[in-house]
Amino acid sequence: MTHSILPLTLDGAIARVRGKTLVGPVDLQIGETGLTIVMGPNGSGKTTLLRLMHGLQRVSGGRVEWAVPDGMARGRQSYVFQSPIMMRRKVVDNIAYPLILHGVPRRQARSTAAEWAARFGLGDALDRPAPYLSGGEKQKLALARALIRQPEILFLDEPCANLDGRAIREIETILQQAQADGTRIVMATHDMGQARRLATDVVFMYGGKVHETAPAPDFFKQPTTAEARAFINGDIVE
Amino acid sequence: MNDIAQGTIDAFRLIFTLDPDLLEVVGLSLRVTVTAVLIASLIGLPLGAWLVINRFRFRRQTIAVLNALMGLPPVVVGLFVYMMLSRSGPFGVFGLLFTPTAMIIAQVIIITPLIASISHQTIRDLWAEYHDLLISLNTSRWQRITALLWDGRRALLTAMLAGFGRAIGEVGAIMIVGGNIDHSTRVLTTSIALETGKGNFAFAMGLGFVLITLAVTINLLMHSLSRTERASVW
Ligand SMILES: Nc1ncnc2c1ncn2[C@@H]1O[C@H](COP(=O)(O)OP(=O)(O)O)[C@@H](O)[C@H]1O
Ligand SMILES: [Mg+2]
Numbered sequence A: 001m002t003h004s005i006l007p008l009t010l011d012g013a014i015a016r017v018r019g020k021t022l023v024g025p026v027d028l029q030i031g032e033t034g035l036t037i038v039m040g041p042n043g044s045g046k047t048t049l050l051r052l053m054h055g056l057q058r059v060s061g062g063r064v065e066w067a068v069p070d071g072m073a074r075g076r077q078s079y080v081f082q083s084p085i086m087m088r089r090k091v092v093d094n095i096a097y098p099l100i101l102h103g104v105p106r107r108q109a110r111s112t113a114a115e116w117a118a119r120f121g122l123g124d125a126l127d128r129p130a131p132y133l134s135g136g137e138k139q140k141l142a143l144a145r146a147l148i149r150q151p152e153i154l155f156l157d158e159p160c161a162n163l164d165g166r167a168i169r170e171i172e173t174i175l176q177q178a179q180a181d182g183t184r185i186v187m188a189t190h191d192m193g194q195a196r197r198l199a200t201d202v203v204f205m206y207g208g209k210v211h212e213t214a215p216a217p218d219f220f221k222q223p224t225t226a227e228a229r230a231f232i233n234g235d236i237v238e
Numbered sequence B: 001m002n003d004i005a006q007g008t009i010d011a012f013r014l015i016f017t018l019d020p021d022l023l024e025v026v027g028l029s030l031r032v033t034v035t036a037v038l039i040a041s042l043i044g045l046p047l048g049a050w051l052v053i054n055r056f057r058f059r060r061q062t063i064a065v066l067n068a069l070m071g072l073p074p075v076v077v078g079l080f081v082y083m084m085l086s087r088s089g090p091f092g093v094f095g096l097l098f099t100p101t102a103m104i105i106a107q108v109i110i111i112t113p114l115i116a117s118i119s120h121q122t123i124r125d126l127w128a129e130y131h132d133l134l135i136s137l138n139t140s141r142w143q144r145i146t147a148l149l150w151d152g153r154r155a156l157l158t159a160m161l162a163g164f165g166r167a168i169g170e171v172g173a174i175m176i177v178g179g180n181i182d183h184s185t186r187v188l189t190t191s192i193a194l195e196t197g198k199g200n201f202a203f204a205m206g207l208g209f210v211l212i213t214l215a216v217t218i219n220l221l222m223h224s225l226s227r228t229e230r231a232s233v234w
Helices: A046-054 A070-074 A091-101 A106-119 A135-147 A165-180 A192-198 A216-221 A226-232 B002-016 B020-053 B059-069 B074-085 B100-136 B141-151 B153-168 B172-178 B188-198 B201-231
Strands: A008-017 A020-030 A035-039 A061-065 A077-080 A153-157 A184-188 A201-206 A209-215
Touching: A008 A046, A020 A046, A020 A061, A020 A209, A035 A046, A035 A192, A046 A077, A046 A153, A046 A184, A046 A201, A077 A135, A077 B100, A091 A106, A091 A135, A106 A135, A135 A165, A165 A184, A165 A192, A192 A216, A201 A216, A201 A226, A209 A216, A209 A226, A216 A226, B002 B201, B020 B059, B020 B100, B020 B141, B020 B153, B020 B188, B020 B201, B059 B100, B074 B100, B074 B172, B100 B141, B100 B153, B100 B172, B141 B153, B153 B201, B172 B188, B188 B201
Parallel strands: A035 A184, A035 A201, A077 A153, A153 A184
Antiparallel strands: A008 A020, A008 A061, A201 A209
16 A cells, blocks of 8 residues: 555645735645535636645645655646636547546546446546536546546636536535545535535635635534624625 | 640540559659658657757747748758759768759758758647646656657648648759759659640640649648538647
């Protein structure tokens, strides 16, 4: 058994673009188990925080460290983007792509991908061009593609932002299953209901900073900051 | 007027009787140009992709130079290749001057910038779309290039056809480095020039028809490909 890449530690981590600080400094630890929900108003830095953790956003100050060297941690995490990125290939080839990158022979990668597609309700769409899928199907494809490598941690950036109830329910089921299978999940959402259904702990972002962190039950029952309280109550928080 | 009518009739006779001289010339044209397109694509397509995904100091300048090289006058390229390959030139020992190989070299120099430049534009758009995903999947540089080339293959085929169109109709460089030697380096364009000069309008027109047919076919193919490119996502 190889060493887990978790916990992930952010120590005074800052994301800066052209001299402007978008997020940080952030001190935060993502432990080995659970489903962390990142909440906060629009523009509060949820996306930037996730990108910072995953390595898509350059760390301009402080540290973002995994329990193993960066090079080893890179391939053991996945990320699902807010608007799913569809490669101009068939559904099955999209899902198989991460395996092919890892040197799995094409035939084997495709048959594994077909199994995953079926599990995610895309079994009938294998040969369809991915860019033509519906919004919900695209997001399920993105999830299958992210999970097929069996990452230790999965980041999701508002994966249900543009979906209807049924698609949201399907995706939440998939996420709960992944969590039960031992995948660490960090997910941004501003859907309060979703946060309550899924979260084990909450990171509340406000103005580019981590404003409050708490186990989910505490956070929803007794938020300590006024902004988090207002946000939970559905008031407009700027 | 009569000349033209007679020439047209003779030309079609040559085409439909599959005149061996005509076939030889057409064959060499295709061989030289197709080889040049393949070599230029092997260089130009990955080069275009490489320029997209690599940030280096003189990147913008390199791309500007590449775009400028698209306008290279073929005659000057011919002259340059001639000097390189002539007996006193640096590559004179290979004895390539006045061979089809020399013609291929000249054509590769002429169309590589064109293919690389179209490839660069295509890949740049695709990279903007794929960037986050490919970074997130921890891809190597080479994996990025191959993914972009493969998924952009339709548009890249258009780039290759554009190269073909330019090369098949080119005469200046080919004439200089090939020498238009009968049964050896004579191609469509150079023999049209020659036969016209000699007053053999029928043969010249027959060759002209074939050349136009080739060029039109390629252009139609490009057009329909770029339409499907726009209509579909690949
Ligand atoms: N590449 C960028 N350049 C400049 N500003 C950015 C960039 N990305 C995000 N921002 C800004 O950073 C802030 C946080 O954005 P984001 O992380 O997307 O917030 P959220 O996901 O919570 O809506 C916003 O004010 C946004 O406009
Ligand atoms: Mg966001």
